[in-house]
Amino acid sequence: MIIPMRCWSCSKPISHLFESYKERMEKGEERKKVLDELGLERYCCRAIFLGHVDLLETASEFKKF
Amino acid sequence: MMTIEILESDVKNNKLSFVLKGADSAFANSLRRSVLRDVPTMAIEDLEIRKNNSILYDEMIAHRIGLIPLTTDLKGYNISEDCKCKGEGCASCQVKLTLKVEGPATVYASDFKSKDPKIKPVFPGMQITKLLKGQKLEIEATAVLGTGKQHSKWAPGHIYYKNKPVLNAGNVKNPEKVAQACPPGVFEVKNGKLVANQALLMKYDLAGTIEEASNGEAKIEETDDFIFYLESFGQLSCRETLEKATETFESQLIEFQKLIK
Numbered sequence: 001m002i003i004p005m006r007c008w009s010c011s012k013p014i015s016h017l018f019e020s021y022k023e024r025m026e027k028g029e030e031r032k033k034v035l036d037e038l039g040l041e042r043y044c045c046r047a048i049f050l051g052h053v054d055l056l057e058t059a060s061e062f063k064k065f
Numbered sequence: 066m067m068t069i070e071i072l073e074s075d076v077k078n079n080k081l082s083f084v085l086k087g088a089d090s091a092f093a094n095s096l097r098r099s100v101l102r103d104v105p106t107m108a109i110e111d112l113e114i115r116k117n118n119s120i121l122y123d124e125m126i127a128h129r130i131g132l133i134p135l136t137t138d139l140k141g142y143n144i145s146e147d148c149k150c151k152g153e154g155c156a157s158c159q160v161k162l163t164l165k166v167e168g169p170a171t172v173y174a175s176d177f178k179s180k181d182p183k184i185k186p187v188f189p190g191m192q193i194t195k196l197l198k199g200q201k202l203e204i205e206a207t208a209v210l211g212t213g214k215q216h217s218k219w220a221p222g223h224i225y226y227k228n229k230p231v232l233n234a235g236n237v238k239n240p241e242k243v244a245q246a247c248p249p250g251v252f253e254v255k256n257g258k259l260v261a262n263q264a265l266l267m268k269y270d271l272a273g274t275i276e277e278a279s280n281g282e283a284k285i286e287e288t289d290d291f292i293f294y295l296e297s298f299g300q301l302s303c304r305e306t307l308e309k310a311t312e313t314f315e316s317q318l319i320e321f322q323k324l325i326k
Contacts, residue, residue, distance in 0.1 A: 002121070005132035005191060010223055013134055013298055016174075016190035039078060056195050060120035 009044035081303035106300040107135040116203040168196030187299030222297035229290040234283035246278035
């Protein structure tokens with residue numbers, strides 16, 4: 001849906017890093033380099049970025065119940 | 066005698082690591098738990114949602130807002146239970162923040178307007194939600210001091226320690242094999258002997274790898290020294306966090322001392 005505010009596991013704040021991650025991924029930069037430079041060291045935080053699908057904008061076009 | 070040797074002090078990324086010598090594991094663990102449980106920081110606790118027709122439910126938004134780390138001014142605020150107002154809420158134990166965003170927009174933590182310029186989100190770019198055209202979000206929030214034992218949103222950072230490893234390599238028959246089994250840069254082979262990069266050796270956990278690759282000829286042994294790693298989430302600096310942790314630990318001991326008299 002939307003990137004979590006903090007890492008599920010270590011509670012490091014991460015949601016402010018997602019926009020620059022997305023932008024740099026679209027430019028075609030290497031994933032490992034981007035994650036390292038964003039300061040994501042542990043695999044718990046990295047996994048969130050690797051597995052995240054940003055569907056909030058798609059979902060918000062539908063009705064909320 | 067206890068001594069401390071700073072390994073890395075990265076003020077920009079709020080990281081600190083040090084070697085603690087001459088302490089036992091009971092002390093090391095109480096220091097760790099004191100940081101996680103007893104250091105007060107600011108976080109948003111109560112919300113009044115005036116308007117929310119975004120796609121995320123009120124509860125979801127409240128949860129996300131609670132997790133925003135806020136810069137903390139420990140001298141200016143009291144924990145509300147210990148405050149003069151006896152938990153009712155006054156200017157010296159809580160701060161009001163307001164947010165009003167109209168779509169289409171992304172709502173960031175920086176959209177919060179705080180009554181006190183010292184209390185503001187540490188990371189302005191944290192995304193709360195996204196709004197489409199016609200959607201609105203209007204919130205009045207109250208931030209209070211709290212501790213990690215109440216909720217982990219008040220925890221000041223991430224702290225862990227381990228025993229400092231020391232390499233015991235006598236006669237290793239094939240040092241190249243050991244060097245290759247480890248991450249690059251940990252070992253160099255000079256004149257048929259293993260030379261370790263101490264900083265990297267402390268960083269990784271290589272006891273099993275080294276023992277296996279050398280058929281038990283080289284071993285990692287644990288010493289009684291502790292390496293501490295502290296990563297602050299930005300509410301307080303690493304030093305302030307440690308100072309406050311020892312202060313609260315001390316006040317607990319003093320309280321206990323009074324009780325047994």
